[in-house]
Amino acid sequence: MxxxxxxxxxxxxxxxxxxxxxxxxxxxxxxxxxxxxxxxxxxxxxxxxxxxxxxxxxxxxxxxxxxxxxxxxxxxxxxxxxxxxxxxxxxxLPGDGVRSDARELVVVQHNVSDENPDPAGTARALAAAGGDLIALEEVVVPALALYEDVLGADYPHHVVHGTVGLWSKYPIAEERLVDIRPRAFEAGWSRGLRAVVRTPYGDVAAYVAHLPSVRVGAGGLTSSPRDESARMLGDAVRGEEVGAVILMGDLNGTVDDRGLEPLTSQLNVAERGFAFSFPAAFPLARIDQVLARSADVSHIRTLPATGSDHLPVAARVTLDPLRASGRLAP
Incomplete structure (x- = not known):
């Protein structure tokens, strides 16, 4: 008892x-x-x-x-x-690991960090991923020549505006700066570009962007400049005449964040893969994105760490054969 x-x-x-x-x-x-x-x-x-x-x-x-x-x-x-x-x-759900059909592009996206101690090694690692396009952010002048030298053999076509760049295996027919600078930022701030890439499957409008950073503090999240920049980028994509669009960049936000709704409301997001990319030491969120129009981002994954505080991501983008080529009617 x-x-x-x-x-x-x-x-x-x-x-x-x-x-x-x-x-x-x-x-x-x-x-x-x-x-x-x-x-x-x-x-x-x-x-x-x-x-x-x-x-x-x-x-x-x-x-x-x-x-x-x-x-x-x-x-x-x-x-x-x-x-x-x-x-x-x-x-x-896992991706199949191989190209699913003849209309697929592999793209690599990476914020390489303006403090990267080994730009050449980073470039070699990105080239080894075998992408058709490589988008880079935080490309600073001292490291630019190294990226051009290492990537040039496999990616003979490239364009750089400000601190963002695009390297391509296929010819670039058009290129220009995309102004996504928030009004409060200084005039020299330049983090957006557009290029028309002549792929074997038709023209693709490739956008590379680095949206302003957000901060988390006692008062919550500070994201107004990022949100303003996202709206400007969304307007540029909305007015794009080329049918197929691929947006690659450090968007400083996840695809669920309503601050990126000007982009996610009109572009397809990845169907497979979490690919948490930041911070590289302990990834908590994917803020490095690959989005597309008239195409599906069938799978996204992270690549091994480089000298950056971000992890690179690689995505498979399958173009819509009915809309990927040509220009949209005004």
């Missing part, structure tokens, strides 16, 4: 209901993230930057429910699981 006061305390149902409540709240945050207000500290954008990690929180809640032997908690957690799988489950 167990003495009074020495036995196990009776288990209450409260832990199960707490877990269930957290699960329902998490499901709401993932499934209804656009309803989170952005007026105070850009909280909505901040949450959207880390939405895929909600899956880890769900897994931890499952462990808690199992330890507590809470049937209520386990059943309730099926809701955030379903919401997360609906939103991100497709990204877990």
């Amino acid at each position: 167990t003495p009074v006061g020495r036995g196990r305390a009776p288990r209450t149902g409260r832990p199960g209901w707490v877990t269930a409540g957290l699960g329902v709240a998490l499901a709401g945050a993932v499934g209804l993230h656009r309803a989170i207000p952005n007026s105070l500290g850009r909280v909505g954008s901040l949450v959207e930057s880390f939405l895929p990690w909600a899956g880890v929180v769900v897994a931890l809640l499952f462990v808690v429910a199992l330890v507590r032997r809470s049937g209520v908690g386990l059943v309730a957690l099926l809701l955030p699981v379903a919401v997360w799988v609906q939103g991100f489950g497709g990204l877990l």
Whole structure:
């Protein structure tokens, strides 16, 4: 007989209901993230930057429910699981690892860092990925000659504007600066370009962009310059006459972040792969993006680390044979 006061305390149902409540709240945050207000500290954008990690929180809640032997908690957690799988489950599916058809381009995107201690080694690593196009950001003058020298053999066509550049295996027919400078920034700030690449499958308008950085502080997320720049870039893409468009760049935001909606509302995002690219030491989010119009970004993946604080990403882009070639009617 167990003495009074020495036995196990009776288990209450409260832990199960707490877990269930957290699960329902998490499901709401993932499934209804656009309803989170952005007026105070850009909280909505901040949450959207880390939405895929909600899956880890769900897994931890499952462990808690199992330890507590809470049937209520386990059943309730099926809701955030379903919401997360609906939103991100497709990204877990593997790519086939090879080109899927004759209309596919492989593109490599990398913020090489203006403090990269080994630009030549970075260029060799990117060339080894075998892409058709390589987009670079933070290309500073002292390192530019090294990128040109190393990449020139396999990528004879290239264009650089400001600190962004594009290297291509195929001829570049047109090129120009794309002005995405926020009004408050100094006149010398130049981080956008457009080039028309003559691929074997028709002309492709290739955009390379580096949107302004965001900051997270006590007041929340500071993203106004990034959002303004995204709107300007979105206007440029909307007015693009070439049917097929590929946008590569460090957009300083995830594809779920509403600040990038001027781009994601009109361009296709990656169908497979998480490819968290920043920071390189412990990647938490993919802010290095490959987006496309009249084409599908079928898979995106990270490449091994270089001397940058970003990881490179490589994506397979399959052109739409009905719309990829030619120019759109005005």
